[in-house]
Amino acid sequence: MDYHAPESIHAAISLLVNAEGDARVLAGGTDVLVQLREEMIEPNHLIDIKNIAETRNISICAKEVRVGAAVTGAELGEHPKVKALWPGVVEAVGLIGSHQIQSRATMGGNLCNASPAADSVPALIAADGKVVIAGPNGERKISIEDFLIAPGKTALAIGEFVVALALPIPPTRTADAYLRFIPRTEMDIAVVSAGSAITLDEDGKCTHARLAVGAVAPTARLVKSASGILVDGLLDDDRLEQLAQATSAVCEPIDDKRGTVAFRTQVAGVLACRAVKLAWQRAMERDI
């Protein structure tokens, strides 16, 4: 295996295109190094993208927030503005592993690992995030839902890699939240998770709602009916009950070492309600 540390997008692409055998992109390494050690992957080339400036930046413009693919969880958490705009996304990334892991793990890596249980994903979907991809044919931008195809499988074509994640600048009175269920308090992979983004009008009525759940299907799922249940209404028990049911209905989990079908299905509904409540409350607290 050869390790490469290109310093430009162009150089990375040409390494990826010209690599003989299997090439893997390395960002924080907290998944890739484990997979290497456990011999789950045996690539011929490891292409470290951390030395490419675009992957290390956080930029905010009128339209969007761009978080470089190699920005670490710790760096994202320390950024005052992103957290104010999308607290749920930042919290989701902050839940990935220990403090030590946070010093290395990246949102880009979490996404590209394409685990059904990835913490950042439901939050990113709820926030309507996009993936910024660089490749031999230039840059393209696709939705998170389109990017994730199956466990361990993404829409990246040969020669492509993720440069950044883009989040919209949230509309007025919008907030998000992410919650996950783990049996311990830390260091576990999500057994079930839910991310939600809520927009309210001046009367506290919901005008826009997105809800996504993780670890309950091959890829994180957007609960499409959530919007119909929540929009134009206030948050009451009746709606929450409907929401829980609608969430459980989209779940197609498996039984594995981390949880059972019944448990995941039921708790997805619980977490969905809790995440919506939290996002709602945060949105209420925003004056703008």
Place this chain on the structure above:
Amino acid sequence: MSKHFVSAIVNGDEVEFRCDSGETLLDVLRTKLYLTGTKNGCGTGDCGACTVLMNGRAINSCLVLGAECSDMSIETIEGMAVGGELHPLQQKFLDHAALQCGVCTPGILNMAKALLKENSNPSETEVRFGLAGNLCRCTGYDKIVRAVMDAAAEMRARRT
């Protein structure tokens, strides 16, 4: 496997080493630099025994490649006591009996050091969550948490 020639700063000293692409910083520290105070409890980022500081941040050295360490500054347990004097954390770990077998101790001390840099007055809960990536099977954590909080108090007092 390609070889890499890496120069880095370890505990303030310039060091140079050669490593394979697949070798981790933990491998390098233990087998190339013979700094065996950094422990290997799992190799997969789950126990924290291999925790060292890299450019001031606590990391799992088992999850960093040696080749990634060019020009990085690494702090290991061997560099914690300075000039024959124990770091307040080290001293408080002894005072509070915060270790039994001691194999988790180097990693926990490094993590605690990073933690106290960020937050000089952590609550019990903050210490517990801050150390959640460091498994200790012997102590039940009670005395570790006390030692870290007491060291924090001592370090605050020293500063003023």
Place this chain on the structure above:
Amino acid sequence: MNEKRKNSTRSGSNFKWVGEVTPRPDGVDKVTGRARYGDDLKLPGMLHARVLRSPHAHAKIVSIDTSKASALEGVKGVVTYRDIPDHPLATPPYPPIIQDFHDLSRNVMARDKVLYDGHAVAAVAATSEAVAREAIKLIQVKYETLPHVLDPFEATLSDAPILHEYQFTEGADPDTSKPSNTFRTLSGERGNLVQGFSEADVIIEREFSSQPVHQGFIEPMACVASASEDGSVELWTSTQGHFVARGLLSKLLNLEISKLRVTASEIGGGFGAKTTIYGEPVAIRLSQKTGRPVRMTFTRSEVFRATGPAAGSRCRIKVGIKSDGTITAGDAEIWYQAGAFKGAPVGRALDTFFSPYNIKHIRAAAHDVCVNRPKVAAYRAPGAPMATWAMEAVLNEAADVIGIDPIDLRLRNAVKEGDTSLKGTKHGRIGLIEVLEATKNHAHYTAPLGRNEGRGFAVGYWLHGGGLSSASVILQDDGTVNVATGSPDIGGSRSSMRAMAAEELGIDVKLIKPIIADTGSLPYSYQTAGSRTTYATGMAVVNAARDVIDRLRALAATKWDIGVKDVRWDDGHAIPADKYEGEISPLSLKELAEVAMKMGGAIAGHSEINASGQGAAFCAQLVDVCVDPETGRVTPIRHTVIEDVGRAISPDYVEGQMQGGAVQGIGWALNEEYIYNENAQLQNTGFLDYRMPVASDVPMIDTVIVEVPNPNHPYGVRGVGEPPLVSAPAAVANAVENAIGTTMSHLPLTPPKILRAIGETIPEAAE
């Protein structure tokens, strides 16, 4: 956090060092990274070993072809079962944890069959870790897979796959002509069960099960073997008992005992699992074959897959109680998973069920059953936590039914001095009543509980170990002292050895440096296990120190030219009898050390003992938990451990043992388990999914040290390490039951199980 709590009930003493908090002798090395553990030794020319392990739970080995691996550049040696001597099946009786060399040989390296996922099949030694890893992939093994069995009860059924065609149930089984997975059933009975149950007003009968759990020490098994052409072997290994390791290795590999020198490295936790051998024989054979030192360090996944967890269990229990709280009868039966080879801790289980209570009519039976899992090893009070859980759960339920306080129920039936356990142990001075009273009087017991919170209580019994220990106390010519023992120090025992030596000699602990001697430097010592070290090895240290004192008195007598009877030892000085008062001035230990070098020679004291009289100890726990009714998640919020330790020599390390055991018990009760897929392959081979408690999972653990001194020990020591784990899972499980108002009978109490028990219904999934 509460203020620093020193809420220990301690009897107080006139000792200067015993019972005092003193800086730990190995402490600085351990906080500075200097301390050397199993994997920290590097020898010139050292090779790295890796083991090839079976992916199958049960299969015949048809062939092993190592030629490609041997041919790989950098590979210096390969071993398979052909390199590990075979041994005939041993004849009974077996000690409680069985070491049958026929089995040991097969567990170290699979011979004709592999018996569990992770069973060692071959090993290589190579110039680097990377080459060794490459090499084992080149070893070709042909397997013929066989059906497997994982559950100890299913393994006893007539259609179960048989692990060992040569194993026939010992003892009572009606049909012993057919091979069986049950190695033996131990049982004991006293009184008349029918009568006992007929006297009861309430009879409670329940079934329980628990999953295997791993000791979870943070340092993986690691050793370095160096064999010489002259036939001698040096071994450096992370072990709880280097003398025992030497004994096992010399017999297994047909080595002469005197030529095998074993040095115990610092040990990064063991909890019982490092009382046996795994990689050591393989490393030695590789070193012998290559003529170079060989290091063998297991990966974490090897530790989980192939080193002994504690047995999983299935159990049924029936207890009869009168409405006044008198327990009239108890009947229990438990099936333990021994793993691939016999040796589940059945003997201890029998003794555990009913031993805290004086019950007239009891019976207990325990089955030692082989299944396709790694062979069990000891884990902190082997066999006891599961049996204790069953009994304590039933007693708490009974207390509820008859409306009596659960501690009063125990007090009513508590064993006292002179009572006898089922196995016939007659108790000496024991402290169960003191422990129960301290528990009842503790503020925790009556503290108010909040919503969704529950409180659990349980008490545990453990009969500590004694056995062989030896010690040398060496007086150096500058008046400082080395204390050498053969007991590896896992949790701070060097501190206690030093305190006892200081107390005897009458000198400052700072003048004493305790060390762990290798197997060539001291007579045989048993392992650091069974909570025996401070008791037994401590006694040897006391004897050896007294031996030094006798010699110093004799030396002083010679120097003063008076009779040795006229010299006494007090506070670090040889003191002449009163009649010489004013004539001869006393000599300090330091002065005598100098004198010795000029007269008669250097001075040391020795002791080799086979300790007994350690006796029983009891530990109660109070646990509060909060259960999230919507997710089944359990948060432990308050925990108090109350234990009679006889006397605490190093109180802060005694507390540490109590706290560590309690948290292991929390893990056992809530989340830890071995999870297999349908092919019996272990699914959670790392810390990520083998969910041990992390710092944020647990509260502060309060301790109450009860001291009812053990009359059989010079300082009253009873032992401390194991009892805290005996009662912890029971107390935690009881707290969960109390919080959710339902009985829970299958450990671990994972959120899915709790949610199911709470009875939340799963919403109908809309199409």
